Amino acid sequence: MNAPITLRxxxxxxxxxxRVIFDGVHFALGxxxxxxxxxxxxxxxxxxxxxxxxVLTPTAGSVTVSVPGSDGIFGVRSLxxxxxxxxxxxxxxxxxxxxKQIAAIRGLPYDRDVAHDLLRRxxxxxxxxxxxxxxxxxxxxxxxxxxxxxxxxxxxxxDEPMSNLDTDGVAIVxxxxxxxxxxxxxxxATSDLSDVDRFDERVDLNALR
Amino acid sequence: xxxxxxxxxxRSVAGIFLKDLRSELRTRYAVSALVMFVVTTIAIIMFxxxxxxxxAEVLSGMLWVVIFFGAMSGLSRTFVxxxxxxxxxxxxxxxxxxxxxxxxxxxxxxxxxxLNVFTVLLYLFLINGxxxxxxxxxxxxxxxxxxxxxxxxxxxxxxxARANTKGTLYPVLSFPILLPLLITVIDAxxxxxxxxxxxxxxxxxxxxxxxIVVLTTLSYLLFEYIWKD
Amino acid sequence: xxxxxxxGILLTLVLCAGIGFxxxxxxxxxxxxxxxxxxxxxxxxxxxxxxxxxxxVIAFLTGMVFSVRYLRRRDPMDDLRSSAAAGxxxxxxxxxxxxxxxxxxxxxxxxxxxDPRETSIFVLLLIYGAYFSLRSAIENQEKRSTLSAxxxxxxxxxxxxxxxxxxxxxxxxxxxxKGDPDGAGPVVQFQMSPNMRVIFxxxxxxxxxxxxxxxxxxxxxxxxxxxxxxxxxx
Numbered sequence: 023m024n025a026p027i028t029l030r031x032x033x034x035x036x037x038x039x040x041r042v043i044f045d046g047v048h049f050a051l052g053x054x055x056x057x058x059x060x061x062x063x064x065x066x067x068x069x070x071x072x073x074x075x076x077v078l079t080p081t082a083g084s085v086t087v088s089v090p091g092s093d094g095i096f097g098v099r100s101l102x103x104x105x106x107x108x109x110x111x112x113x114x115x116x117x118x119x120x121x122k123q124i125a126a127i128r129g130l131p132y133d134r135d136v137a138h139d140l141l142r143r144x145x146x147x148x149x150x151x152x153x154x155x156x157x158x159x160x161x162x163x164x165x166x167x168x169x170x171x172x173x174x175x176x177x178x179x180x181d182e183p184m185s186n187l188d189t190d191g192v193a194i195v196x197x198x199x200x201x202x203x204x205x206x207x208x209x210x211a212t213s214d215l216s217d218v219d220r221f222d223e224r225v226d227l228n229a230l231r
Numbered sequence: 232x233x234x235x236x237x238x239x240x241x242r243s244v245a246g247i248f249l250k251d252l253r254s255e256l257r258t259r260y261a262v263s264a265l266v267m268f269v270v271t272t273i274a275i276i277m278f279x280x281x282x283x284x285x286x287a288e289v290l291s292g293m294l295w296v297v298i299f300f301g302a303m304s305g306l307s308r309t310f311v312x313x314x315x316x317x318x319x320x321x322x323x324x325x326x327x328x329x330x331x332x333x334x335x336x337x338x339x340x341x342x343x344x345x346l347n348v349f350t351v352l353l354y355l356f357l358i359n360g361x362x363x364x365x366x367x368x369x370x371x372x373x374x375x376x377x378x379x380x381x382x383x384x385x386x387x388x389x390x391x392a393r394a395n396t397k398g399t400l401y402p403v404l405s406f407p408i409l410l411p412l413l414i415t416v417i418d419a420x421x422x423x424x425x426x427x428x429x430x431x432x433x434x435x436x437x438x439x440x441x442x443i444v445v446l447t448t449l450s451y452l453l454f455e456y457i458w459k460d
Numbered sequence: 461x462x463x464x465x466x467x468g469i470l471l472t473l474v475l476c477a478g479i480g481f482x483x484x485x486x487x488x489x490x491x492x493x494x495x496x497x498x499x500x501x502x503x504x505x506x507x508x509x510x511x512x513x514x515x516x517v518i519a520f521l522t523g524m525v526f527s528v529r530y531l532r533r534r535d536p537m538d539d540l541r542s543s544a545a546a547g548x549x550x551x552x553x554x555x556x557x558x559x560x561x562x563x564x565x566x567x568x569x570x571x572x573x574x575d576p577r578e579t580s581i582f583v584l585l586l587i588y589g590a591y592f593s594l595r596s597a598i599e600n601q602e603k604r605s606t607l608s609a610x611x612x613x614x615x616x617x618x619x620x621x622x623x624x625x626x627x628x629x630x631x632x633x634x635x636x637x638k639g640d641p642d643g644a645g646p647v648v649q650f651q652m653s654p655n656m657r658v659i660f661x662x663x664x665x666x667x668x669x670x671x672x673x674x675x676x677x678x679x680x681x682x683x684x685x686x687x688x689x690x691x692x693x694x
Binding site: 072075076077078079094095096097099102104108109110111112113114115123124125126127128129130 | 235236238239240241242243245246247249250253254257258316317318320321322323324325326327329330459460
Binding site: 386387390393394395396397400403404406407408410411445446449450453456457 | 531583586587589590593594597598603606607609610611613614615617618621622
């Protein structure tokens with residue numbers, strides 16, 4: 023996580039079912055920079071998040087994430103961590119089993135100590151061996167954070183970071199965000215504009231249809 | 232791919248395969264349903280045949296009918312499950328499409344081979360008049376036939392899963408693709424009941440191997456278009 | 461325009477010749493067709509049955525080519541072309557199956573026998589059916605285009621098997637199957653006299669022009685529909 027990383031988007035345009043969701047999205051981020059994606063519900067925030075994360079191909083434009091030496095068949099997957107309401111974990115497995123399998127599917131070794139620290143940090147350590155389907159929605163959200171952070175990605179993308187979380191959960195997320203701002207790239211998509219001034223760049227989808 | 236990448240990719244394929252396997256062993260949805268399906272289908276055949284001695288061609292064909300519908304019941308699960316649970320995007324984030332394809336192909340191979348071995352044993356045991364005279368031809372037919380099933384059925388499963396269609400489309404789409412395989416293995420099974428020696432039946436296995444190779448390669452090349460949005 | 465005129469003339473000629481030319485034991489005049497033992501009047505069907513079967517395969521391959529192009533360039537027009545070709549192919553396939561079944565009834569006694577060529581045309585019918593079932597099951601346009609393109613490419617690899625390999629490895633009723641000493645390809649060559657050959661190949665050519673013309677019409681009509689209502693499922 024110490025190599026200089028840049029993430030840029032050029033001319034992103036998304037057309038879905040012949041409707042233009044957004045057009046002309048540009049931004050460029052370097053280390054320790056943050057981006058806020060704002061817009062009302064349905065403006066396309068989650069769509070843009072998916073494009074940045076690489077799971078959706080835009081109609082036009084491109085997203086480039088570069089870190090020296092990061093090419094290869096896994097592409098930028100190791101560099102990104104995503105938390106989103108659309109991201110599902112495997113509910114028949116426990117949180118720790120999910121983390122183990124996620125590491126294996128990433129092709130990375132599983133470090134049990136790192137994983138346990140992470141589970142403690144998101145206050146799931148007590149329930150780490152229970153199947154995810156028994157979790158409350160807040161716990162599931164916190165489990166998503168554990169899954170996103172396990173491989174220590176330099177880029178963290180959060181889509182509605184506080185959804186389903188109680189005050190304790192929110193505090194955990196604020197701490198995660200603060201720490202990530204210090205040495206990585208943080209992208210937050212939300213309709214909640216209370217922290218808008220703390221971001222370096224902003225993409226307002228309300229204006230980009 | 233550099234060597235570090237290859238090792239990582241292999242670990243990923245293994246990871247996907249093991250996850251599907253563990254999930255299956257834990258919930259045991261598919262296995263019990265499939266076993267019951269095979270038992271029921273063979274029972275129905277037994278009752279339909281009654282005391283009649285059906286000729287070897289018919290019995291050979293019926294075996295593969297059971298195998299076909301067993302495959303249709305079980306081989307789509309690995310992809311459909313990801314779509315139903317919403318974990319397809321999770322997989323997309325973690326690993327490249329090629330690893331997903333081979334991991335799930337591996338799972339389907341294990342599943343179909345296990346299911347077919349069970350089906351064949353039950354069939355041999357219960358159906359009168361089905362006698363294998365060339366065991367080597369028969370065993371090879373079952374093995375390569377199962378691999379062929381896996382290679383064709385996996386990619387079609389991916390298509391219907393991504394299309395979010397009802398399961399009824401799965402046999403409709405699979406049947407034309409599997410038909411060359413079916414015709415060949417039914418014929419080979421019939422030869423096995425007649426005692427045709429392995430040397431004579433060699434052409435069949437050449438065909439089966441090329442079918443497997445062509446389908447797997449084509450599926451691998453096309454998979455990324457199916458998988459990515 | 462030229463296409464339509466040529467097409468009209470050729471098809472009229474073929475129809476007249478195919479249906480109207482008299483049969484005679486010893487054809488002396490250019491307009492007399494030979495009597496082929498066992499077929500006689502029924503031989504006329506060859507001018508229509510073989511071209512429709514030929515077109516159902518050509519249409520499918522055309523559809524596949526456009527499918528490949530669509531996957532490369534994601535141009536909705538390529539998907540339109542692919543499905544237009546497939547639609548025509550489906551229609552010709554049904555015609556080929558029906559004309560074949562009629563021929564089978566008159567020549568071999570029953571409408572359907574599972575002869576390898578019959579099986580092949582039936583499988584092609586199934587492939588078309590599957591292709592359109594898949595298309596109608598997907599609402600999202602991009603997904604529909606992509607997945608049906610993938611399926612048509614997958615299905616295309618079975619076609620060579622049915623056309624070339626299967627008829628040779630199993631014996632069958634059609635001329636050109638195993639057991640037929642002349643062992644011809646998909647275009648059957650039994651004892652056709654030169655003037656029959658002319659009519660036959662003209663028919664083949666005329667039907668191909670027919671396909672091209674109908675294809676162009678469908679693509680144009682489809683483009684208009686697409687412009688008017690973008691979400692039209694096809």
